[in-house]
Amino acid sequence: MISEGKIAEKSMDMIEININKDVLVVGAGFAGLDSAAKIAAQGYKVVFACKDAELPDSGDEFKKFVESGMVEIMTNTSLDDFSGVTGDFRATLAKGNERIKKNFGAVVAAPKYSFEPLNADYGVSLNGKVISQTRMEEILADPEEKEKLKAGDGAVFAFFNGLARELDPCSTERALRSILALQDIENCTAYMYAGNVKVASRGVERLFTEARNKGLVCFKPQEIPVVEQNDDYVKIIIQDPVIRKDIELDPDYLVIDELMNPGQENIETAVNLRIDADLDGFLPSNNVHRFPVNSNRDGIFVAYSPNDAANVALRVKELLGDGIKKVPMDRGVVDEKRCTICLTCYRCCPHGAIFWDNGAAVISTVACQGCGICASECPMDAIQIGTFSDDDLNENIDKAVVSAENDSPKILAFCCKNSAFEAAGAAEKFGIAMPAGFKMIKVPCAGKVDVELVMRALVDGADGVMVAACHEGNCKAEKGNIYAKWRVNEISRRLEAMGMDKNKVIFTNIASNMAHEFADKVNDFALKLKS
Amino acid sequence: MIVAERKPFDEIKGMVAGYKKVLTIGCGTCVAVCLAGGSKEVETLNAELKLNFGRDKIEFGSKTLERQCDMEFLEELDEIAGDYDAFVSMACGAGIQFLAERFPDKPVFPAVDTSFIGVNLDVGWYEEKCRACGSCVLGLTGGICPVTMCAKSLFNGPCGGTNNGSCEINKDQPCAWFKIYERLAAQGRLDQIKEISPPNDWRNQIPRKIIQPGYEERVKALG
Numbered sequence: 001m002i003s004e005g006k007i008a009e010k011s012m013d014m015i016e017i018n019i020n021k022d023v024l025v026v027g028a029g030f031a032g033l034d035s036a037a038k039i040a041a042q043g044y045k046v047v048f049a050c051k052d053a054e055l056p057d058s059g060d061e062f063k064k065f066v067e068s069g070m071v072e073i074m075t076n077t078s079l080d081d082f083s084g085v086t087g088d089f090r091a092t093l094a095k096g097n098e099r100i101k102k103n104f105g106a107v108v109a110a111p112k113y114s115f116e117p118l119n120a121d122y123g124v125s126l127n128g129k130v131i132s133q134t135r136m137e138e139i140l141a142d143p144e145e146k147e148k149l150k151a152g153d154g155a156v157f158a159f160f161n162g163l164a165r166e167l168d169p170c171s172t173e174r175a176l177r178s179i180l181a182l183q184d185i186e187n188c189t190a191y192m193y194a195g196n197v198k199v200a201s202r203g204v205e206r207l208f209t210e211a212r213n214k215g216l217v218c219f220k221p222q223e224i225p226v227v228e229q230n231d232d233y234v235k236i237i238i239q240d241p242v243i244r245k246d247i248e249l250d251p252d253y254l255v256i257d258e259l260m261n262p263g264q265e266n267i268e269t270a271v272n273l274r275i276d277a278d279l280d281g282f283l284p285s286n287n288v289h290r291f292p293v294n295s296n297r298d299g300i301f302v303a304y305s306p307n308d309a310a311n312v313a314l315r316v317k318e319l320l321g322d323g324i325k326k327v328p329m330d331r332g333v334v335d336e337k338r339c340t341i342c343l344t345c346y347r348c349c350p351h352g353a354i355f356w357d358n359g360a361a362v363i364s365t366v367a368c369q370g371c372g373i374c375a376s377e378c379p380m381d382a383i384q385i386g387t388f389s390d391d392d393l394n395e396n397i398d399k400a401v402v403s404a405e406n407d408s409p410k411i412l413a414f415c416c417k418n419s420a421f422e423a424a425g426a427a428e429k430f431g432i433a434m435p436a437g438f439k440m441i442k443v444p445c446a447g448k449v450d451v452e453l454v455m456r457a458l459v460d461g462a463d464g465v466m467v468a469a470c471h472e473g474n475c476k477a478e479k480g481n482i483y484a485k486w487r488v489n490e491i492s493r494r495l496e497a498m499g500m501d502k503n504k505v506i507f508t509n510i511a512s513n514m515a516h517e518f519a520d521k522v523n524d525f526a527l528k529l530k531s
Numbered sequence: 532m533i534v535a536e537r538k539p540f541d542e543i544k545g546m547v548a549g550y551k552k553v554l555t556i557g558c559g560t561c562v563a564v565c566l567a568g569g570s571k572e573v574e575t576l577n578a579e580l581k582l583n584f585g586r587d588k589i590e591f592g593s594k595t596l597e598r599q600c601d602m603e604f605l606e607e608l609d610e611i612a613g614d615y616d617a618f619v620s621m622a623c624g625a626g627i628q629f630l631a632e633r634f635p636d637k638p639v640f641p642a643v644d645t646s647f648i649g650v651n652l653d654v655g656w657y658e659e660k661c662r663a664c665g666s667c668v669l670g671l672t673g674g675i676c677p678v679t680m681c682a683k684s685l686f687n688g689p690c691g692g693t694n695n696g697s698c699e700i701n702k703d704q705p706c707a708w709f710k711i712y713e714r715l716a717a718q719g720r721l722d723q724i725k726e727i728s729p730p731n732d733w734r735n736q737i738p739r740k741i742i743q744p745g746y747e748e749r750v751k752a753l754g
Contacts, residue, residue, distance in 0.1 A: 379569030
């Protein structure tokens with residue numbers, strides 16, 4: 001079943017290219033300095049640029065690299081312009097009126113996020129008694145203020161955490177670290193009023209257990225607590241659903257949780273670097289196929305949490321190596337004569353691998369991941385993907401449909417090599433029965449399947465066409481599955497406008513381990529086409 | 532660029548029914564850029580037509596030219612034109628007419644509706660910006676065209692229908708003159724708004740011709 005319809009992947013010719021080995025770290029997030037030091041330790045020169053006038057305390061290792069010239073520091077500096085691709089990024093850095101052009105092989109964004117106290121969620125205002133988590137941390141960092149907490153009977157702290165909305169493990173961790181610090185101060189006690197205590201981050205579960213063992217009292221109220229407050233008094237009232245009584249607490253301080261805010265500066269960085277943010281606006285966008293520090297663009301990394309610096313350094317070394325990189329020659333090739341620089345490919349490429357030069361689009365062989373979204377969107381068919389050229393695909397479609405001539409219904413499935421193609425392979429190994437007329441075409445990503453290919457299969461005589469893609473949010477090419485879905489919907493509309501059955505073409509999401517589900521979907525489709 | 536839109540399938544189908552060999556001709560410039568008439572759209576339309584008519588009833592060929600508004604590129608069709616008894620053009624109205632002019636004995640059918648002169652907001656998303664009125668006032672209006680953006684194409688200030696920044700025809704349509712006011716004010720040249728533009732000489736009653744300066748003699752020599 002698979003052998004007939006699939007494309008034999010040709011071997012790709014490789015070439016060696018020289019890449020720039022310098023690294024730019026941009027943004028003053030605390031993981032930035034650490035990343036710069038760790039990258040310099042691998043032997044790569046680093047430029048550390050940030051908008052701030054002064055750097056936070058950076059540690060001895062960092063200072064050593066600055067002295068030796070491995071790390072160049074540029075304060076009061078912002079990223080003014082940015083172009084190029086992995087191994088060859090061109091940055092213009094702005095320092096006052098000065099514009100400095102520098103080239104880099106890799107870039108690390110070290111975002112700094114701000115915090116916004118959620119007191120409005122609880123209908124309270126911040127004052128000397130009701131304080132934000134940030135203020136709490138300031139108190140703990142100041143020896144004098146810390147000393148004052150011991151005075152008299154000591155101090156009682158109540159922490160609100162994720163009561164009005166779902167927060168994240170970062171917020172839980174901040175509260176727990178403050179609570180543990182307070183528990184170490186004589187006469188201090190802590191209470192926590194939490195919605196869901198989020199512990200799904202490294203070591204947070206341990207912090208929570210430790211705090212409880214040291215006497216932290218937790219409440220999980222069913223409703224947002226009632227808070228009474230004035231300048232020198234605060235009272236928290238919750239209802240205990242078991243004893244059906246109000247539980248009152250008048251702590252010395254009520255600490256309000258905070259929401260992390262991506263901020264304008266990070267949005268600007270993302271726009272400049274052309275990398276995607278996640279749904280909440282934080283960098284980078286999420287993709288299970290990437291390491292957490294990798295962005296959607298090859299060669300651009302994001303360091304935010306303390307763990308990120310070491311990971312970024314590893315990935316940078318993997319990328320830059322000794323400055324020579326082997327890349328496939330024809331992953332994506334533009335026919336300059338056909339290209340009309342409409343910029344569609346540049347705008348659609350999920351990896352920022354396309355730019356334009358000398359009147360035609362250029363696909364970087366280093367940055368291109370070969371998904372084929374550009375080729376499918378190109379209105380002039382000017383882009384060919386190395387092992388999945390239009391000629392090859394057309395030939396395979398024709399052959400597949402012809403080979404199913406005596407079977408009914410003839411079903412052609414375009415299968416993403418990362419998911420559906422694997423699922424179908426597994427289905428065959430499991431010996432699951434498939435309709436006799438079922439044939440497959442392997443594609444690098446469902447995003448490579450365009451209207452033209454599907455229509456060709458129908459013209460050839462296929463009774464039904466299926467486009468099988470990875471699940472949403474699980475596409476290696478970020479949006480290939482979404483493009484595929486849009487296109488299938490468009491084909492359905494066109495078929496309907498032609499007075500044909502719009503259900504001849506279907507889109508489906510399949511994961512590589514869904515052999516049975518894939519077979520079920522194909523068999524269901526066959527049944528529907530028969531009726 | 533000129534922006535066009537594919538015609539509904541039924542309309543195209545109706546035009547070509549009855550012919551035996553049809554050549555669908557794409558245009559590699561404006562209509563390719565606006566994803567309406569490049570080679571991909573040619574192939575897709577042909578596939579739709581083949582699916583509709585069946586493979587044997589009508590034969591559909593395809594060809595995409597650099598531009599259909601230049602005779603030199605149209606010349607590429609001379610050799611193959613004889614093989615077909617009708618053309619479907621996916622170019623703008625100008626290209627379609629030039630094609631019909633080159634092959635006067637051939638029925639030429641439009642597969643797109645030429646819509647406007649506009650800009651590319653994103654992939655597949657366009658907005659009209661210019662009506663080709665022939666007397667540009669953008670210098671006085673802060674770079675915002677009142678002919679295109681104002682429902683009444685007013686040259687000198689808003690009508691009474693301006694409504695808190697919106698046009699009276701539609702709340703989502705900004706009032707052109709409100710936008711012009713804002714832009715000029717921000718640039719500190721609001722005094723210009725008082726300058727009166729003379730009524731436009733709507734010369735588009737007959738086909739307009741332009742000869743760029745310096746080419747008059749060349750055109751004259753061509754007769």
